[in-house]
Amino acid sequence: MNILVCITHVPDTTSRISFTDNNTKFDTSGVQFIIGPYDDYALARAVELKEANGGEVTVLNVGPADTEPTIRKALAIGADKAIRVNAEPVDSFYVAQQIAAVIKNGNYDLILMGRESIDFNGGMVHGMVGELLNLPAFSPVMKLEIEGDTAKMSREIEGGKEFIEAKLPFIAGCQEPIAEWKIPNMRGIMSARKKPLEVIEPTDSVKNTEVSSYELPPAKGDVKMISKDNVEELVKLLKEEAKVL
């Protein structure tokens, strides 16, 4: 089974976020980048499926050359080869078009990615790729078993759980507990450099988005503790001080 796992290259969750160039660019200095945590779950499941059923896992990232350490980490975790589309991931639609082009040129039985990235948290790419290729797309997939050419999945929906069966190939946006994150082991780390990492140029695609400016959320204010027996006080404060009622 050939599995394609699309990964994002995103700031570590503990990174200090700041902007430059008049708040139009994310300041990457001193920021640690990681594989998107949801993508990491997808990758872990892909590696498990490969170990159980054989086949090959390819990781794909749309990004400039400085995402390669992140890609090699995915190789260390257990992917067999990697493709980098040499382009800035401008927005969800742009990335989806690039991914769709790669899928068209490959022969993948299953395409996994995170339910969303953790930088812009769009959560749209899987659906867009499905639409572009006329393939089914599911998200957030929390359980994924493969039997022959059929997958059994479960996903969380409003007020419940949905159990789905689908024929391969399709696209799944994954989240925990689909698998446990894998820490790359020494053998994986030592072999990552020896695995193929192919760099391809982007296809001509529409860029619909331009950032006019970023702003940080307002700083966390002080917290007022109110005794659980004092509901009147709470209501009064919500009305008069917080002015939300």
Place this chain on the structure above:
Amino acid sequence: MEAVANKEALKGGEFLVKETNAQDIFIPEEWNEEQLMIAKTCRDFLEQEVYPRLDEIDSQKDPNLMPSLMDKAGELGLLGTSVPEEFGGFGSNFNTSMLIAEVTGAGHSFAVALSAHTGIGTLPIMYYGNEEQKAKYLPKLATGEWKASYCLTEPDSGSDANSGKTKAMPTEDGKHYIINGQKMWITNGGFADIFIVFAKIEDDKNLTAFIVEKDFGGITMNEEEKKMGIKGSSTRQVFFNDCKVPAENMLSDRQNGFKIAVNILNIGRIKLGAAAIGASKGVIDHAVNYAKERKQFGTSIANFGAIKHKLAEMATRVYACDSATYRAGQNIDDAYDAMVAGGMSDAEAKLKSVEQFAIECAILKVHGSEVLDYVVDQGVQVYGGMGFSADAPMDRAYRDARINRIFEGTNEINRMLTIDMILRRAMKGELDLMKPAMAVQKELMDIPDFGAEEDNTLFAKEKKALRNLKKAGLMIAGAAAQKFMQKLKDEQEVLMNLADMLIEVYALESAILRTEKLIGIRGEEACATQIDMVSIYLHRAVNIARQAGEEAIFAFASGDEQRMMLLGLKRFTKVEPTNLKEARRRVADHLIKENKYVF
């Protein structure tokens, strides 16, 4: 900045009498992608498997917990990083193994189990084992299938390791040795499968080492020791009662055990320094975070100068220690490469390269463990009342840190060793102390330098202060050696003073060189905090050296000689005034902004 094509390879201890080019040292900012990934794996392992279970580990309620964590570390390959690939390991170089020691060093009791297994447990076989022994034991040690411990210390034989009473008597057919004796403070004792045991054969003067499998029989042990810290680390007394060991399990030659013990400890020492750095960085991260969160007088306590002073001082000392540790680690790697290129075997080169830098290893053991002690102490203080609570992380950090000044040779033993090794090398002609010491004598007679010449190049003033500190050390060491001759070893107080001077020289020089090299890469502006840390550390080093020097001079010189030396010391510990308060505030502000130690 001028790049130097060929590194000038300094020998161990030569830092005292020679200058090093900043380009020739390794700095932690130069870790490659693979090394960083290995470090991240170690960190992730701690976060996933160890940190959520710290209380459980320390309670020792489940005797299988620690070995099962070791198994998991083994699955990730973390137990075989230094073991050669042909024996199932990954053959990492020395500095990579130091980085692993640093990161895992933040793992409290687990860190001790891991380092005892991979260090003193595995290395004796790796370096001194014959091919059969290596093939039999290393692959299983590298995966963690077998876990190792090291049995050197006895109830009456601690620092004086060669005085052990454990006996190994050959059987009549010569095919076995029967070991009898009692060993103490045996880390991993409770679950070890393999014991590296030091014993004396018949009436030998020196120890011999043996590889003993638990299954050989005749091994019993006491309950777990109750300890101040590292409570989750298995520490046992181990008794050998007619333990029958096949003759082929003797490690290296008869009576070579003490040498093995010493050489393995050299490695253990520098790794302990690295582990202390990792533990220190973890404490700083907690302290910075807490100082920001904790509000008093209507503001975060991180805004107070007294707290900033602590945070900055913690970070500065760690920065200096970090700089020195990986500088020495790379020296060892370079020496190893040169020895292997010269035709030496892998195992021998590994040993000889560390032995070459044994002085630095001892220095780093002392410096690292004392920096950690300072950091945990101030960490508790930043936490205030919560620092004293067993529910906050400082309690464990504080207790766990203390053992580092004791094991792998007490800091007192290591201080004395530092000076002893330097003087021995000088006597053997391996280290030219005489010429520089004479030059200092001559300089003392000359008219003092009033600092007329202005040199505004980077760190010119700091380097001058450093050169002077070296002179102060040489002046006092030279005079003490002349005065006491062979009896200097009995003047332990003076040896401690000299060691203090030397340790600070090495740490300061390393901090300066690292920062200089880093500026060459990133530019001065990006290194402003590092430059501040160099200023702060410079003043600290000079103050320590001045005080230690004075004490030594008072201890053995009198009259004109004393006056002369005190004047010399004053001259050599002169340092330009710096506003340290402002420098510390800037360092602290950097930590507070990043919310962690980031250097």
